[in-house]
Every structure is written in C-alpha cells, then in structure tokens.
Amino acid sequence: MPGKVLIVIPCYNEEASLPSLLPELLSTVLPNGYQLEALIVNDCSKDNTSAVAKKHKATVIDLPVNLGIGGAVQTGILYARDNNFDIAIQLDGDGQHPPKELPKMINHHLETGANVVIGSRFLEKEGFQSSFARRLGIRYFHWVNRLLTGLQIYDSTSGFRLFDRKAIELAAVNYPDEYPEPESLVVFSKAGLKIAEVAVVMAPRQSGRSSIRSFGSLYYCFKVSLAMLFSFIRKP
Amino acid sequence: MAKIQIITIVANILFILYISRLIIKGKLREEYAIVWVICTVVLMLFAFWRNGLEVMARLTGVYEAPNLVFTGFIFAILIYLLHLSVVASKLYNDNKKLGQEIALLKEEFSKHLAKKE
Numbered sequence: 001m002p003g004k005v006l007i008v009i010p011c012y013n014e015e016a017s018l019p020s021l022l023p024e025l026l027s028t029v030l031p032n033g034y035q036l037e038a039l040i041v042n043d044c045s046k047d048n049t050s051a052v053a054k055k056h057k058a059t060v061i062d063l064p065v066n067l068g069i070g071g072a073v074q075t076g077i078l079y080a081r082d083n084n085f086d087i088a089i090q091l092d093g094d095g096q097h098p099p100k101e102l103p104k105m106i107n108h109h110l111e112t113g114a115n116v117v118i119g120s121r122f123l124e125k126e127g128f129q130s131s132f133a134r135r136l137g138i139r140y141f142h143w144v145n146r147l148l149t150g151l152q153i154y155d156s157t158s159g160f161r162l163f164d165r166k167a168i169e170l171a172a173v174n175y176p177d178e179y180p181e182p183e184s185l186v187v188f189s190k191a192g193l194k195i196a197e198v199a200v201v202m203a204p205r206q207s208g209r210s211s212i213r214s215f216g217s218l219y220y221c222f223k224v225s226l227a228m229l230f231s232f233i234r235k236p
Numbered sequence: 237m238a239k240i241q242i243i244t245i246v247a248n249i250l251f252i253l254y255i256s257r258l259i260i261k262g263k264l265r266e267e268y269a270i271v272w273v274i275c276t277v278v279l280m281l282f283a284f285w286r287n288g289l290e291v292m293a294r295l296t297g298v299y300e301a302p303n304l305v306f307t308g309f310i311f312a313i314l315i316y317l318l319h320l321s322v323v324a325s326k327l328y329n330d331n332k333k334l335g336q337e338i339a340l341l342k343e344e345f346s347k348h349l350a351k352k353e
Contacts, residue, residue: 061343062339062343063339064338071336074336
C-alpha cells in the first residue's frame with residue numbers, strides 16, 4: 001500500500017498566494033506512489049484564506065485563536081499523527097517553497113533514512129537567498145546549533161521541512177510555539193532523531209511580509225537563543 | 237493607640253473583607269488569595285506592635301527601619317509577579333492545546349457531515 005504524505009501549510013492572511021500555490025501543489029507527483037493531501041492550517045486569518053483553500057480542494061483546519069507559526073504547524077502535525085500519515089511536510093503558504101522541490105525531499109528521506117529533512121537554500125547557492133542581515137542571523141543560528149547539537153545545519157531557520165513518523169510523534173507533543181525552527185532542531189537532535197539537509201531552490205515571498213523585522217529581529221535572536229539553550233538543558 | 241494604627245487596622249479589615257467577598261463570589265481562587273491574606277496578617281501584626289519594625293530592623297541589621305519595609309515588600313512583589321508569569325505560561329499552554337483540539341474536532345465533524353449528505 002502506498003504511503004500517505006501530508007503537506008502542512010500554516011497560513012495567516014494568505015488568500016493572495018494560495019490560488020497559485022494549491023493547484024501546483026495538488027498536481028505534484030510524489031515518488032514511490034506516495035499519496036498527497038494538502039492541509040491548510042488557518043491561523044485565525046482576517047481574510048478569506050479558509051474559503052479560498054476550501055475552493056481549491058485542500059483540507060482546512062481553522063484555529064479558533066491565533067496560535068502563531070509553531071502552534072499552527074503543531075496542529076498540522078497532530079492531524080498527521082491522528083490520521084496515520086507516514087510523512088508530514090511543512091510548506092509555507094506565501095509561495096517561498098515551490099512544490100516541485102517536494103520529491104527531492106522525499107527521496108532524500110528515503111535514501112538516507114533521516115527522520116527530519118530540511119529544505120536548504122544555502123547548500124547550493126541558487127534561487128532566493130534572502131537579505132544580508134537575515135543571512136547573518138541564519139549563520140549565527142548555524143553556529144549555535146553546531147555548538148549545542150554538533151550538527152552542521154546551514155538553513156536552520158528554513159520552514160521547509162519533512163517529518164517522518166517518528167518525528168511526527170515527537171513534534172505532536174513537543175514543538176516550540178514562537179519562532180520554532182531553530183529551537184525544534186535542538187529538540188529533535190536531543191531525542192536522537194536523524195536530521196538531514198537537502199538543497200532546494202526557494203522563491204521570494206509572493207505576498208505578505210515577514211513576521212520578523214527591525215526590532216523584532218533582535219528580540220527574535222535573543223528569544224530563540226534562550227529557547228535553544230533551555231531546550232538543550234531540558235531532559236528529553 | 238495612635239491614629240495611624242487605627243487607620244491601618246481599619247484599612248486592613250476592609251481589605252480582608254474585600255478579599256473574602258471576592259473568594260465567596262468565585263472571582264478569586266483561594267490559591268491566589270493566600271498571598272493577600274498573608275500580607276494583611278503581616279500588616280495587622282505591625283499595626284498592633286508598633287516597635288516591631290524597629291526590632292526587626294535591628295535583627296536584620298538594617299539601619300533605617302522603613303528601608304526594611306521597602307526591601308521586604310519589593311522582594312515579595314517580585315516573587316508574586318514571577319508566580320503570575322508562571323500562571324500565565326500555564327494558561328497559554330492550556331489554551332493552545334484547547335484551540336488545537338477544537339480546530340481538529342471541527343474539521344473531523346465537517347468531514348462527517350459531508351459524508352452524511
């Protein structure tokens with residue numbers, strides 16, 4: 001029996017980018033006969049994200065309160081766990097993560113047996129590379145991650161991620177709320193999961209703007225560093 | 237008895253009555269009321285025992301007795317604030333779980349409805 005793959009798309013006001021993303025996603029052919037289901041986790045959007053997603057035949061979960069990216073992704077992971085999906089892949093709703101890169105991630109998981117596969121824009125310097133300040137921050141997190149976990153993860157803030165069954169079980173009960181990407185890697189590696197990176201080409205966001213800007217980025221660096229440190233100290 | 241003692245004692249009694257009223261009406265949970273009750277007890281103690289503050293200051297090596305009041309109360313307030321942050325964090329986690337659960341149930345329910353039709 002072919003396995004099932006859930007594409008978790010956390011969305012906050014993404015009605016503009018979904019009409020181009022969803023048809024492309026749903027027509028993507030996955031390797032190994034994997035069946036694909038698109039799940040929109042609508043994080044209390046103020047626009048028509050939910051209706052637009054339903055029109056394009058995606059499964060939609062409407063959160064009653066705004067939980068932020070971590071809580072939204074975890075909701076998708078819970079759905080994957082409860083509905084026996086073999087793989088869950090987080091993909092951002094703003095069009096930065098092209099669905100055509102999905103087979104690459106699944107293949108990498110199948111080849112290496114890694115529990116978590118991160119789509120990285122830095123392994124091969126292709127496509128959208130983000131701004132200088134942001135790359136600086138990402139390098140800093142690469143360094144912190146290396147210090148805490150010994151892992152060489154170049155794009156630890158990337159939200160393009162594959163979780164296998166083991167990672168799904170773990171993230172369903174233990175996934176950080178705010179800015180979860182770098183921190184969750186510490187959680188995963190402490191639990192003994194294998195983390196791998198695969199090169200993908202990313203696009204600049206089609207609409208909306210980043211949740212991390214100006215003063216927020218200082219807070220982001222500080223908060224995430226603290227969270228990573230405590231995740232490291234905490235018993236798994 | 238000095239004027240200030242009477243004022244403190246009356247204020248204290250009113251305060252404890254107000255706390256009791258909040259608890260009776262279910263607006264304040266007992267575990268959060270404990271700290272307020274302890275505060276009133278301490279205030280009441282020093283209202284009756286006028287030299288108490290001087291005695292305590294000498295015992296702890298504080299030169300000016302009022303400084304002991306400030307130090308003690310600021311410390312107590314900080315601890316209580318920390319306690320409130322812990323309460324807020326717990327509420328946040330519980331709320332998150334409830335929100336996720338409701339969203340998942342709603343989705344499942346709508347699937348069932350669609351199947352029935």
